[in-house]
Amino acid sequence: MKAKRTIITFGDMRVGKDSNRSKRTPTVRKDKTAIIPVDRFPALPGDRPRVETGSAAVADLGAPAAARPSMAEREALDRVDLSVELAPTRGLRLANPIMVASGTFGYGVEYGEVVDVQRIGAICCKGTTLRPRAGNAPPRVTETPGGMLNSIGLQNPGVDAVIEKYGPVWQGWKVPVIVNIAGESIEDYVEVARRLDGVPGVAGIELNISCPNVGKGGLQFAIDRDAARAVTAAVRRATDLPLLVKLSPNVADVRPIAKAIEEAGADAITAINTLSGLAVSPDRTRALLGNTFGGLSGPAIKPVALRIVYEVAQVVSIPIVAIGGITNLGDVLDFFACGAVAVQVGTAIFADPELPVRLGEELAAECVRRGLTSYGPLVGTALPKRAGASSAKGAEYRP
C-alpha cells in the first residue's frame, strides 16, 4: 500500500473554507493514512472467465474490452485512487464509489461466487425493521418497459436476526456494509439504529424514509419535510454510525426535504428510491401485483434520478450518492456530472451481477484515459456554474 493516498473529501467545505470554489467539486487532498486498508485491483480484469456474450445475446453497453492490462497500463491504473469518504466527520471510506442498492443484493451473500463482493465500493443490505416482517402478497415483481415494479413489502427477519446472522460475516469483509433501515414510527427507526450502533461489521446506516408513518396517519416520512427532519435528527442522536438518508422521488419538490435532512445531521444523502407505479393483470380484472402498487426501478427512472440529484446537489453540501437506472459507465459519469460522488447499482444487477465490480474497473480505466488520478474532476461538471441561479431554473421545470 502506498503511503500517500488521494482521497476525495468534502472537508474543506465542512470547515467553510474556499467558499468561492465550485460547491460540488470535491476537494482532492493527500492523506497519509488509509482508514480502511484496501487492496485495489486484487485481481485483474480477465483473471476470472468472463461471460462471452453473443452478438445477439447481450448488448454490453459501453463496456470496454476487458483484456488483461499491460504492465504500463497496470501501473497507470494503480495510480488512480477511486476512494471516497461519505461521512467526513465519522468515517465511511469506500475503496471505490460503486455501491450496490438496498433490496437488490440481499445481505451480500446471496450471489455467492458469482460476484467478488470485496471489490464493490459498499453494500447496502435489504431494508431492516425492528420486528420481522413477512412482506407483501405475491406476485411481488413484474417487468415493465425499461424497468420493473416491485412490492416486496420490506420482508426481513428483524434487526436482531440480521445482526446475529450476518454481523459475523460482514465483520470478516473489507467491503463496508451499510444497513438500510425502515420503520413505522420514529421510535422504530431509533431503536433499530441503537441496536446497530457498535455492531462489528456494520459500517453505516441508510434510512429508508419512504415508509408510512403510522402515527401520522400513514403519511410517508419522505414526503413530509418536518417528518423527514425529525426522523433524521432522532436517529442522529441515537447513533454515531455514519448516517445516509435516502430520498423518495414521489414528492413535488425534493429540495426542502433534502435541506431539512442535511440540517438534521445526515452525513450523506442517497437518491433515489423507487417511483410509485402500477401494472394491470393480463386479464385486466385487477392490479397485477399482490400489493396493487409497486416501486418502479431500472433504466426507465434514470432521468428522474438525474433531475433529483441535479436539484439536490445545488441545495446541500453533504455528499450525494446517486441511484436510479444505472447500467453502464456512462450512467455513472452522468450522475457524477450532476453532483453525485458515489452511485448505487440496483435493478441492473439482476441481469448483470458482475456489473458493480466491472464499473469500478471501468471507472479506473476512464480516469487513466483522461489522465486523472482520481475522479474528483468529473464531479459536478454539468451543474450550473453560478451558484444561486440554478435553483430557480430547476423550479421552472415543473410539468
Place this chain on the structure above:
Amino acid sequence: MTMRLVSAELVESRQILPGQWIQSFNAPELAAGSRAGQFVHVRTGDYSGLVLRRPFSINTADPATGIITLHFRTVGRGTEWLTRAREGDRLDMLGPLGRPFEVDPRSRHLLLIAGGLGMAGIRMLADEAVRDGRQVVVLFGAQSAAHVYPSSLLPDEVEYVVATDDGSLGHHGFVTELVTQYEAWADQAFACGPHAMLKRLAALAAGRRERLGVAKLGRKRGGGKQDPLGSTSARRKAFLQVSMEQTMGCAVGACLGCTVIGVDGPQRVCREGPVFAAEEIAWESIA
C-alpha cells in the same frame, strides 16, 4: 454445483409443437452440475427494453456431451427473442439455480405429473430415474392433441399416459383425474404445471394415506425427531413434491421477489424452491 455465469452456445433450436421450442446448448458446466428440478436464469438481449433475465427449467442435461436443453413456449418478448437466437450464438445463463427434486433412495415407482409446459420441469427427473433403475409413469395433461408432448422425446422406459381437456387424445378431462389410478402403485410423485393443478394434486396427496390405508413411508411418528419442514430429508420422505413458478428478479435469493406463501411464511421459489414438498405450501393462498 454452485451457481455460476455460463456462456452457453446454442447448438440446435427446433419447434416441437406450435409455439413450443426445444433449444440445445453447449454448456458443460451446467450439464455436469445440474440436477432435475433446477433451473437457469437466462439473460435476454436488448437490455434497454428487457431488464430482467427469464427463468427456465433445465429440461435435460447430458454430462457426457456437455449439452443441456431448454423447453419453452413463446408467451412474450423474452421467449420470442429466444426463438430468434441462431446456432453459434452465446447466451448468458446463470445457474444451476434452486433446489432439485429429492427422490427417496427406497422409491422404486415414480409418478411424474406434468401439465403443459410443466413437462420441462419434470423431464430431467425421468432421465435420472431411469438411469437409477426406477420405474416411471408420466401423466401429462394438455388442452388438445395438438399440444401433447411427443412421446418420442421421452425415454423408452417410461410409461406415458395422456389426458386432454377436449378428449382429442387419451383421457378426456384433467390429468389430475388419472392420479388415483396410480397412487397405490407410486412410492412418490413429482409434479410441475399450473398452480391450480398442483393444488388439486396436493389435496389428493393429503387424502391418499386414508384412501389406501397405508403406513407413512419413513420413520414412525413419535420415534425420533421429525425432519424440519423444507429440509432435504423431509422432502425426500414426502409423497408429493411440486415445482412452483413465480415471476423472478434475481433468482438467487437476494430480492425476495419470487415468494409463494408457505405454511411457515413466505418461501423464495428461487432458493427454497422451485421444488417444494406439497405440505410446505399454504395451498389456500393459491387460486
